Amino acid sequence: KRKQIVQTLQNFLFLRLPGWDPERTLNAIYPFFKWMYTTWAVALVVILAAAALLLVSIQFEEFQSKLPEFQQFFGWPNLLYMYLVIAGAKVIHEFGHGLTCRHFGGECHKIGVMLLVFSPTLYCDVSDSWMMKNKWHRIWIGGAGAYIEVFLSSIAVFAWWFSQPGLFNYLCLNLFFVTTISTVIFNLNPLIRFDGYYMLSDYLEIPNLKQKADKALMKAFAWYCLGIHLPDDPFAPDRNRHWFILYAVASWIYKWVLVLSIALFLYTWMKPYGLQNVAVMLTLASLGTMLFGLGKSLYQILSMPRNEPMSKLKIAFSSVLAVGVLGAILAIPVPWWIHSSFTLEPYHVEHVYSFSSGHLKQVAVEPGQDVQQGDVLLILENEELDDQKRDYEAQLDVANAARNTAVALNSPDEVKMADERIASINDQLQSVTRQIDQLTVRAPISGKIVAAESVPEQKLPGSGKRNLRSWYGTVFQERNQGALIEVGTHLMSVAPSDAMQAVLLVSQDDRNELHLGTPVLMRCYHLPDQIFEGVITEIADRQSDYAPRQLSNKSGGDLATVTDQEGREKLTELAYQATVKLSEQTDLMFSGLSGRARFIVDKRSIGGWIWRYIRQTFHFRL
Structure with missing residues (x-):
């Protein structure tokens, strides 16, 4: 029991909870799914999967353009739907293992819940298949879950492709994403102990493949790096031991890559909510458990009784080599990309604000109307x-x-x-x-009138009724005649031309990394297949307290905000505006359009970036 607790703590990203005996359930439902193991059913799944792959390949550009952006896909409430889809898909996946084991005469006495990166899934214990003499039956049992998921994924591709945007369309996309990614990265990958690992182990007819590979690696490390000769394992293979060592090394590398990839995913997902440090702490904890496992293995090697002392020459050589490799890795220059949210606005636009408070008496212009400098735009009375x-x-x-x-x-x-x-x-x-x-507001420049961002309707606290003393929408709407306009209200804007510019909101930590002339790549949410280029032409010296509503995480954006009493979205973290001049634009661009931008701020070594993050996170003062 103590060993199980330690293993759970060391693998908290892959938590396995106690299960139950599903044998009676499997026996009851098996007759209804026996057809899945016929030749024609397998052929149908293969044809369906090939057709789905062909569709994606031929229509890849259009397929990619229909995919939503990262934050849209993994934002609320789609994430809740994805969890439900994961749960449903994995239940079917694990029952596929159990039914296949039942089909080939085996029994399944344990099925339970597992949290894979905090996502609900199931696991199915089909260890009874190890007693089967036919290795192809064992391989079939191991691959049954992937077989089911390929079938579900193929159906989801066609259903998503031909359905209209909506809940069903998103559920199909979720199902495709979950079944495809989990099958490729997890289930069929032999480097981690899921379906692919057991299929490879059965194919090679080598039980406990991972343990034997780790022992072979440990033995090679002990001899070549420490000069320690470990006793031979009587159950270890006599030939081709280098393949076992290579497998163990590849398995460890993939595990590290997988943990870091999951960390990057969690960081990107949590950053808009200000929880990126939680992702970093989880990553450090996971990496710490992996390092603890390495340290434990090293301790076992050093604590084993031996007749000969360790080789000082080998220790010195391996230590120098390890330090050199680590130093070389940390010294590799890596460009650092910063991501930022942006909105589009007219180039050199002049925003018009109220400098005196008063009731709205007359609006003399309309959005899109051309005006000359000094023309009356709006009249207030007080x-x-x-x-x-x-x-x-x-x-x-x-x-x-x-x-x-x-x-x-x-x-x-x-x-x-x-x-x-x-x-x-x-x-x-x-x-x-x-x-x-x-009170008589005039045009600051000549140009075209652009409406200000719509003000949300305000409700009275606790009643849900509209505050009759407030106004909402824009000043151009007739219902707002006579409304009280406070000092500093954004009334409208005047665009001198049809050209557009992007306004970025950059975090305080990244603001000092920006420089005038820095090239920027931008992608609008409603034009995901097009990337626009530009350069930074202006960086604000004063911080921005508020963000456009479309950039708030409450509206599916990336910036964490809270709504103040006036309905504005106030930033929870300090941010600064940076203006970007676009190199090109299309007729599909319009004011208020939002998206994501990224730009290289510097090139530093890996060690330099790690130290920079530590200083920013813990606020060291040197």
Whole structure:
């Protein structure tokens, strides 16, 4: 039991939970699925799989263009659907093993739940097949799950390809992704202990292939690197031991690659929610358990009783070689890509904001209309400012009369006080007049009117009813006539031309890595098959507090935000704007379009990037 607990902790990305005996269930459903093992059924699956592969190959470009972007595919709620599809597909997969074992006369007494990278799946214990003399029967049992998944994947390809976008379309895509990726990367791969491993072991007729390969590698390492001669294993093969060593090395390399790939997936998926450090910690924990296993094997070698001492020459040579290889790997220069979200807006666009608060009285333009600099765009009214102006004008009349009286009475002190009073009232009157003038919003440049981002409808807390004092949508909508417009509200924009530019939101950690002229590659979400190029022309010095709604993770974007009382999406982490001038554009581009951008910020060694991440994560101050 203690050994099982230790193994579970060492492989927490692949957790296997206790199971139950499914024998009665398998015996009950076997008659309904016996046809799957006939020759014509196997031929049908092969033809269907070949047709699906042919469809994808011939229509690959269109096939790729219909695939959603990473964050769209793995975002909520699609991720929930994917978990359900994984659970369903793996239940069928494992029952395929059990039914096949039953078909060839074996028994299955254990089936249970396993968490594969925290995704639900099943495992099926068909160790009873080891007693079968026919190795091809054992191979069939091992490959039954993949056989079922190929069938499901082929159907999913056609169903997804010919269906309209919607829930069913997404479920088919999920099923295709789950069955195809899991079959290729996990189930049929002989380097990890899943179906492919047992099929290879049965084909070679070598039980416990992994353990024997690891022992052969350990024996070779002990002799060539430490000068220790380990006792021979009586059950180890006498010939072709180099193939076992090669298999063990390949298995270890693949396991490391797999863990790092999963880590990259988790990091990319969790980053929009600000949880990327959780992915890093999980990765470090998983790598730590793997290193612990290596350390344990080394300890077993060193603690074994032996008659001869270790070879100092071999230890020195292997140590120098290991340090040299590690140093060479860490010194390899690697370009670092930074990913960022962006929105498109007109090139050199001028955003129009309200500088005074007031009620919306008149909108003099429409989206798409051409205007000249100084043209009236919008008029607000503020009765409070009008009252203040009349009050100051009345006070000014009184102050002027008082001054005239003081002059007539030849009272210099009274004249001086009256002049100071008049100057103060004039300052206040000019300030109010300026605010009233700002109620008439004019075009800052000549160009075409572009509507501002739509303001979401606000609800009263706890009631779900609309706040009647608020406005939503855009100022161009008739229902917002008379609505109160606060100071600093984005009313509209004026585009001087039809050219577009991209506005990136870059994290604070990456902002210092940016430079003017840095080339950028961009892909719009609604044009996934096209990549646009550009260069950074401007980098903001001040941080951005808010993000466009389409970039928020609440709308399927990459940026973690919280909604404030005014309905704006406030960033949870510091970010800076960077403007990119596009090298080319198409007629399909329009203002407000969003996507993902990436650019190389620097070339450093692997060790340099690791140290940079450590400093940023733990905020070291040297």
